[in-house]
Amino acid sequence: MLEKVALLTAITESKLTGKGGSGYPTGTKWQELFDKHHELLYMAINGSEGEPGTLKDGYILKNHLEDLMIGIERTYTIFPQIKTIYLYVRKDYFALYKQTIETLIQTKYVKIPLTVFEEPGGYLCGENTVLVNSIEGKRFEPRRKPPFLSTIGLFGKPTIVNNIETIYRISQIAKGTYDDKRFYSITGDISHPGVYEASNSITVANLLTETNNALPAHVCIQVGGGASGLVITQEEIGETKANRGTGAILIYDTKKTSFLDFVKEKCDFLIHENCGKCTPCREGIFRLSEMIAQNTFDDTKALEIAEVLAKTSFCGLGNGFGGALLSVLSRKDTLWPK
Amino acid sequence: MAQVTITIDTKKYEAEEGVNLLVALRQLGLTVPSLCYHPDFDPEENCRLCLVSVNGKVTTSCNQKVKKDMIVETKTPELLKLRKTNAELLLANFQGSSKDLQSSRLGKIADECGCTLPITYKPRKIDRKSLVFGNIFSNNLNKCIDCRNCVKACQSQGICAIGVENYGYKETIAKKHDKFCVYCGQCLAHCPSGAITTNPKEQQEIEQLLTKKMNKPIMVAQIAPAVRAAIGEPFGLPHGTIATEQLTEALKKIGFDYVFDTSVAADLTTVEEAKELVHRIQNKGTLPLFTSCCPGWVRYLGVYYPELLPHLTTVHSPQIMMGGILKWHWAKKIRKNPQDIYVVSIMPCLAKKWEAQRPDYFIDGVRRVDAVLTTVEIADLLKKNNIDIAKLKGVPMDDPLGNPTGAGVIFGASGGVMVSALRTGYYLLTGKNPEILTFEKIIQLEGYKTMEVKAPGLTLRVAAVDGLGNVEKLIQHKNEFDYVEIMSCRGGCIGGGGQPVPVSDDIRKKRAQSLFSIDEDSPVRFAHESKAVQALYKEFLTSEEEIRRICHYHNK
Numbered sequence: 001m002l003e004k005v006a007l008l009t010a011i012t013e014s015k016l017t018g019k020g021g022s023g024y025p026t027g028t029k030w031q032e033l034f035d036k037h038h039e040l041l042y043m044a045i046n047g048s049e050g051e052p053g054t055l056k057d058g059y060i061l062k063n064h065l066e067d068l069m070i071g072i073e074r075t076y077t078i079f080p081q082i083k084t085i086y087l088y089v090r091k092d093y094f095a096l097y098k099q100t101i102e103t104l105i106q107t108k109y110v111k112i113p114l115t116v117f118e119e120p121g122g123y124l125c126g127e128n129t130v131l132v133n134s135i136e137g138k139r140f141e142p143r144r145k146p147p148f149l150s151t152i153g154l155f156g157k158p159t160i161v162n163n164i165e166t167i168y169r170i171s172q173i174a175k176g177t178y179d180d181k182r183f184y185s186i187t188g189d190i191s192h193p194g195v196y197e198a199s200n201s202i203t204v205a206n207l208l209t210e211t212n213n214a215l216p217a218h219v220c221i222q223v224g225g226g227a228s229g230l231v232i233t234q235e236e237i238g239e240t241k242a243n244r245g246t247g248a249i250l251i252y253d254t255k256k257t258s259f260l261d262f263v264k265e266k267c268d269f270l271i272h273e274n275c276g277k278c279t280p281c282r283e284g285i286f287r288l289s290e291m292i293a294q295n296t297f298d299d300t301k302a303l304e305i306a307e308v309l310a311k312t313s314f315c316g317l318g319n320g321f322g323g324a325l326l327s328v329l330s331r332k333d334t335l336w337p338k
Numbered sequence: 339m340a341q342v343t344i345t346i347d348t349k350k351y352e353a354e355e356g357v358n359l360l361v362a363l364r365q366l367g368l369t370v371p372s373l374c375y376h377p378d379f380d381p382e383e384n385c386r387l388c389l390v391s392v393n394g395k396v397t398t399s400c401n402q403k404v405k406k407d408m409i410v411e412t413k414t415p416e417l418l419k420l421r422k423t424n425a426e427l428l429l430a431n432f433q434g435s436s437k438d439l440q441s442s443r444l445g446k447i448a449d450e451c452g453c454t455l456p457i458t459y460k461p462r463k464i465d466r467k468s469l470v471f472g473n474i475f476s477n478n479l480n481k482c483i484d485c486r487n488c489v490k491a492c493q494s495q496g497i498c499a500i501g502v503e504n505y506g507y508k509e510t511i512a513k514k515h516d517k518f519c520v521y522c523g524q525c526l527a528h529c530p531s532g533a534i535t536t537n538p539k540e541q542q543e544i545e546q547l548l549t550k551k552m553n554k555p556i557m558v559a560q561i562a563p564a565v566r567a568a569i570g571e572p573f574g575l576p577h578g579t580i581a582t583e584q585l586t587e588a589l590k591k592i593g594f595d596y597v598f599d600t601s602v603a604a605d606l607t608t609v610e611e612a613k614e615l616v617h618r619i620q621n622k623g624t625l626p627l628f629t630s631c632c633p634g635w636v637r638y639l640g641v642y643y644p645e646l647l648p649h650l651t652t653v654h655s656p657q658i659m660m661g662g663i664l665k666w667h668w669a670k671k672i673r674k675n676p677q678d679i680y681v682v683s684i685m686p687c688l689a690k691k692w693e694a695q696r697p698d699y700f701i702d703g704v705r706r707v708d709a710v711l712t713t714v715e716i717a718d719l720l721k722k723n724n725i726d727i728a729k730l731k732g733v734p735m736d737d738p739l740g741n742p743t744g745a746g747v748i749f750g751a752s753g754g755v756m757v758s759a760l761r762t763g764y765y766l767l768t769g770k771n772p773e774i775l776t777f778e779k780i781i782q783l784e785g786y787k788t789m790e791v792k793a794p795g796l797t798l799r800v801a802a803v804d805g806l807g808n809v810e811k812l813i814q815h816k817n818e819f820d821y822v823e824i825m826s827c828r829g830g831c832i833g834g835g836g837q838p839v840p841v842s843d844d845i846r847k848k849r850a851q852s853l854f855s856i857d858e859d860s861p862v863r864f865a866h867e868s869k870a871v872q873a874l875y876k877e878f879l880t881s882e883e884e885i886r887r888i889c890h891y892h893n894k
Contacts, residue, residue, distance in 0.1 A: 124505070139502060144383060144401065276502075276509030279386045282484060283427035286507035287459055301458065304423045311396045312386045312420055 002174055004078045008034060010173050017200075019056075019182060020046050020126070020163035021225065021245045022316065026170075033150055033160055034078065041082045042154035044135065045072065047089035047164040048119050048126035052226025052269060053248035056183035057164040059195040061089070061097045064168055069104055071171035076112050079160070086117040086154075088131055089164075094118040123227070123273035127317055128161040130275070141275035142315035184242055188251035189216050204237040204249065216253040220262065220328070220335045226250050227270060228320025231328040233335055245320075259336045262328065263302075264292045270321055278314035280305070280322070303329055342406040347413060359402035359410070360388050368412055371421060371450035373428065373530050374485035375400045377842040378828070379494065384485055386424045387451065389417050396420065418452065425451035428483050430459035432531075442532045443839070444483075462507065469500070469511065471519045473537050474691050475526060477511060481533035484509055488525035488534060495524055495826070496807035497638075518641045522634040522806065522826040523688035523712075523835015536688060536836070540709040541719060544682055548593035555680040556672075558596045559589045560660045561735070563604060564686040564750030564831035565713050567849040571838040572717035573728040578848030580856065583732025585684070585716075588725045590733065599735050600683070601742030603660035604749040604758070606874060607631060608865035610653040610889045611755075612762040615821055619767075619796075624648045626801075626819040629755050630891070631655040633693035634826030638806055643813065649822075652890040656749065657683050657690055658699050661706025662888040667878040668739065676704050683710045686750070686834030689826065701887065712836025740870030744857030751850035752804035752830030753780055753787060756823040760791050760800055762866045763821070768793050771864055776854075785811040788819070804830050 002010055012027025033041070049057040060068055076082060087101065098116045105114050119125050121140045129143035132154050153159020165183060172178035180200050184207055187193045196211045204223055208215065215221075215234060222229040224245025232240050242249060252262060267289045274281040284305040291297045306329060309322025328335070342355045346368065353362045358381070363370050372388035375381055381400035390399040391411040399410075411417065429448055432439060436455045439445050448454070466479035477488065477500075488511060492500050499519040503512040513519075526534040548557060561582065570579035586597045615627050628649045630636050639646060654662070661683075665676035683690060687710075693699070694707035711719070720727065745761060748754030757775050764772040772791060780787045785808035788801045802823040803812045809824060816822065827833045829846035832853065857863060865871060879885045886892060 140505070144381070271506055274506045276484065276504070276506045278384050279424045279427050279484075282507055282509060283430065286462065287427065287430075290459070290462075304419070305427075308386070308420055308423045308427075312389060312398070312424060314383055314386070 002176075007074060007174055008078055011170065014173050014178055014180070016166065016169055016173065016178070018163055019165035019169070019247065020128075021051065021228065021320070023243075023245075026162065026166055029150070030078065030160070033158060037150070037158040038081065040157050041079055042157055042159040043075065043079070043082050043085040044117075044128075044131055044154065044159065044161045045085065045087045045164055045167050046126060046128065046131060046161055047087065047093055048123075048131065049090055049093070049164075049246075050123035050126040050273070051228065051246045051248060053185055053187045053222070053229075053250040054225060054246040055185040055187070055195050056247060057089075058093055059183060059185075060164055060168050061093055065097070065100065065104070067171045068164065068168050069101075069109055070174065071167035071169070072114060073109060073112055074170055074174040075160075075162075075167060082160075083113060083157075085112065085114045086135055087114060087164075088117045088119060088135070090119045123269070124275055124317065127315055129315070131161065132159060139275075141277050142317075182243060182247055185246070185248045186211060186213060186251070187248070189219070189253035189256065190214075190251040198242070200243045202242050204232070204240045204242045207242045207249070208237070213251075215251065216255070218254040220252040220254050220257070220331075222248075222250040222252070222324065224248065225320070227266060227273075228317070228324055231324060231331060231335075233331055235334075254336055259328075259332055260292060260297060263288065263297075263325070266321065266324065267292060270317075274317065278312075278318065280308040280313045281318040284309055285321075299329065299332070342404065344404060344406075344408045344410060346410045353404045355404050355406060357404045358400065359390070359392070359404055360399040362404050363390070363399060363410070363412065369450055370399055370412055371425070371447050372400060373444075373447055373483060374487060376487055376490075376528055377844075378528065379487070379490045382486055382490065385428065385483070387421055387428075387447065389421050389424075391417060421451045422453060425453045426457050426459070429453055429455075430457045431461050431463050431481070431483060432457075433461045433464070433480060443530050444532070447530075466510065469513055471521065472692065473539070473695075474521050474688050475523065475534060475536045477525070477529075477534045479510060479533065481531055482511060483531045483533075484511075485530060486511070487528040487530065491524040491528040494807050495520075495522055495805065496810060497522075500525065518637075520634045520637040520641070520806070520826065521689040521692050521835075524827060525835075526688065527833075527835045527837065527839055527841055536691075536712060536715060540691065541711060541715050544709055544711065545719065547680060556596070556674060556678055557594045557680050557682065558598065558664055559594045559682045559684055560598045560600045560603075560657070560664070560707075561585060561684045562600045562657065562686055562690075562750065562831065563747045563754075563853060564834060564837070564849065565684050565716075567750065567832055567852040568686065568713050568837045569717060570727060572714070572721070573726055575728050576848075577845045578852040580852050581727055581732070583734060584727045584730040586735050587730045587733045588720050588727055589684075589716075591725055592720065592723050594682070596736045598660065598664065598739060599742050599746075600656045600660050601746035601749065602739045602868070602870045603656035603663065604631075604746035605743050605865040605868040605871045606659055606663075606889065607653055607656050607749075608745055608755070608758045608762050609868075609871055610885070611651050612759050612766050612866075614651055614653060615759065615763050616766045619820060626816055626822045627651050629759075629821075629823045631749065631755060632689070632825045632831075633687070634689035635806065635809075635824045637689060637692065638809070638826065646813070649816075652892065654699070654889055654891060655693060656746075657685065657710075658693065658706055659889055661694070662701060663739070663874065663878070665704065665706060666701065666888065667874070676701070680709075681707045683707050684713065684716050685710050686713050686831045686837045687827075688712060688835045690836075699891070713834075714836055714838055717838065740868070740873060741862075742870070743865055743868045744860030744863040745865045746868070747856045747860070748853050750831045751853050752825050752828075753789075753802040753823065754830065754853070755825075756789060756800045756802040756821065758865055759821060759823075760789065760798060761864050763798060764791055764793055765864065765866055767796065767798075774863060776858075786815075804828055804833075
């Protein structure tokens with residue numbers, strides 16, 4: 001296996017990007033921490049997996065736990081000054097895997113300061129700064145940036161936060177088996193839902209073909225996640241890369257799901273999964289839900305709200321949902337012809 | 339920091355590098371609306387109204403810093419539209435007519451964002467119950483726009499009596515039941531939506547009495563030092579304008595029979611407190627001596643550091659002393675009973691309302707002060723009566739008690755009590771006046787300021803704290819001092835919770851500077867040389883027993 005400097009170089013050269021949604025180059029992030037921050041560090045591995053339609057973190061915990069542990073161990077060799085590594089997982093994963101992981105730590109990875117941490121909240125806690133606040137026992141809401149977590153993170157110290165899949169990919173890079181693939185979670189009105197591994201550069205069309213999935217005749221596809229993913233039409237699947245967000249692909253049969261059903265599903269989720277800090281999320285999502293409930297949905301108003309969400313929200317959760325809304329609103333007539 | 343060139347709406351400007359962009363834009367005279375930004379705090383970035391574009395990207399300006407060559411746009415159609423949408427979402431919670439909106443602090447924001455009523459959305463917080471803080475003030479949550487400035491104000495005071503609860507649209511400000519509000523009123527002074535208001539009961543009672551035709555009590559007002567430096571502001575006068583005589587005239591116009599200066603009692607407080615300090619020094623009593631003129635602090639000490647109560651001076655605050663003097667001394671001079679006199683204090687403070695109600699401060703079951711109005715409340719009352727202070731020439735305050743010294747007036751600014759007490763304490767210890775002590779001699783430390791005066795054989799070390807959030811730091815160092823002045827609010831009373839808004843360190847400085855200039859121009863600057871104080875000791879406070887009854891707290 002590669003030693004730390006060689007591994008760090010290999011990560012940069014692999015062009016691995018974060019698999020939690022933002023897609024930031026892992027090599028760049030780590031190299032900066034490696035060069036600048038020699039003092040006490042914390043690490044959190046994000047297994048919150050709150051983005052609707054995403055199943056890959058659970059899939060890795062179930063099927064590739066040993067490799068994930070190798071990834072963690074290799075990460076620790078690069079950053080031996082890390083005081084605690086939090087494996088931060090949502091409640092159901094915690095219940096399922098805590099025991100197994102702890103046994104692994106006690107038997108094979110005694111030297112790694114790894115703690116399995118149960119996510120105390122929901123979708124919100126998947127945002128990296130909210131995650132950090134939640135570990136510290138603070139209110140679940142995003143922090144101002146800067147300072148970035150790499151400078152002031154957990155307990156005021158430089159902190160690395162990476163997604164479970166990113167660390168799993170690190171194990172492959174360390175072993176020399178990384179072949180530029182990621183996991184895609186395909187769900188919805190489709191014949192073969194599930195988690196599939198495929199190239200980072202695959203199009204949605206090819207991914208569906210490779211996984212033997214045929215689309216319904218009238219369909220709306222959301223790429224990248226059920227809350228923040230881009231909504232596209234069937235015509236766009238050949239030119240749209242599947243590698244967006246968390247890699248979740250959601251398929252909606254538009255004969256079964258109306259436009260309002262679709263927006264309602266998203267709003268029902270986000271009205272309970274926003275922190276309340278900023279105006280667009282707190283007020284905007286409430287007004288969208290209100291318009292749906294009172295049967296007064298107005299495309300112009302919805303577009304106004306989608307724009308403030310996308311462009312003026314405090315954190316990525318609002319931005320992402322705004323982007324999703326803008327994409328569905330602009331394709332409404334194609335997806336649901338009158 | 340260096341001056342750099344930045345481009346704003348295609349024009350070049352010079353701005354200080356590293357400065358908050360929103361602040362820089364406003365300093366350049368440009369309009370950028372915002373609700374949650376307050377110069378006292380780090381930006382919270384909640385309201386999303388101060389939108390600009392920086393190098394082509396939409397962002398809030400309160401979280402940006404001025405950088406060399408940055409290209410800023412403030413009024414593109416896109417920005418105007420985004421601001422308007424966010425403003426509508428926020429103002430949807432405003433309940434009231436267009437006229438109400440215009441008269442509230444939100445009116446300006448609505449204008450700047452191009453919002454008009456009625457807004458398409460209906461208020462969604464109608465059912466929210468108010469948070470009530472004693473009978474002093476309340477937070478009407480149905481008007482709250484979730485900026486959280488009240489929470490930050492309470493945090494900065496180190497109290498955290500309120501916090502944010504729940505998430506999303508259910509988010510709300512809530513009381514923390516294990517914490518205790520001390521009525522400093524900083525939440526009110528930092529609320530941009532007008533949701534936090536003082537209890538209107540006292541104002542209503544005063545209005546009723548002032549307009550009474552029959553059996554009207556003798557209506558007496560006393561004006562605290564800090565009020566004179568801020569009362570002009572609601573009437574458009576520049577920050578720090580001294581309007582003592584205009585306020586006096588205005589009060590007479592609405593029906594007050596007499597108007598007195600609380601600063602006179604402040605001189606008496608200084609003399610009594612200096613006596614107590616000297617006594618404690620000479621008799622190895624509990625030191626340092628803590629001041630008691632700030633009721634927010636007294637309440638705070640009692641709740642959070644009860645073990646330190648022996649440090650608190652037994653001397654009453656100027657407001658309470660003044661009430662005692664007016665009802666039990668001056669009343670006799672005009673041949674009235676205490677009960678015939680109705681004393682209204684005009685104070686920069688909410689906690690003064692609580693202080694005036696304390697039954698253990700009553701004399702023979704009679705309140706010394708019957709009601710307290712804040713600077714903001716009296717400004718409202720005057721406006722209701724169509725009186726514009728800016729247009730009045732002013733009349734002198736009533737004289738029977740004489741003029742205050744400069745030392746009595748600076749009570750209104752942080753450090754003022756400390757300086758006044760040192761001037762007199764030195765005299766009491768040495769029999770001589772020190773050279774005039776001024777604020778230039780103050781040394782600013784982290785969280786508090788100190789000063790020392792060398793007298794023969796003794797060095798007096800004193801400290802002053804402003805902002806309850808700094809008390810903890812001082813308490814760790816308390817043994818280094820003989821005397822400590824503590825004021826709940828930043829800047830002292832001139833920054834009190836009952837003072838006009840907006841407020842910022844610049845504004846506080848201007849108000850304080852005005853009080854200092856009164857001191858500098860005063861013919862008498864030592865409290866013990868006050869003619870009024872000397873007369874009081876000669877005519878009224880003639881026995882230890884009477885001094886104790888009027889000037890000291892003795893209900894331990």
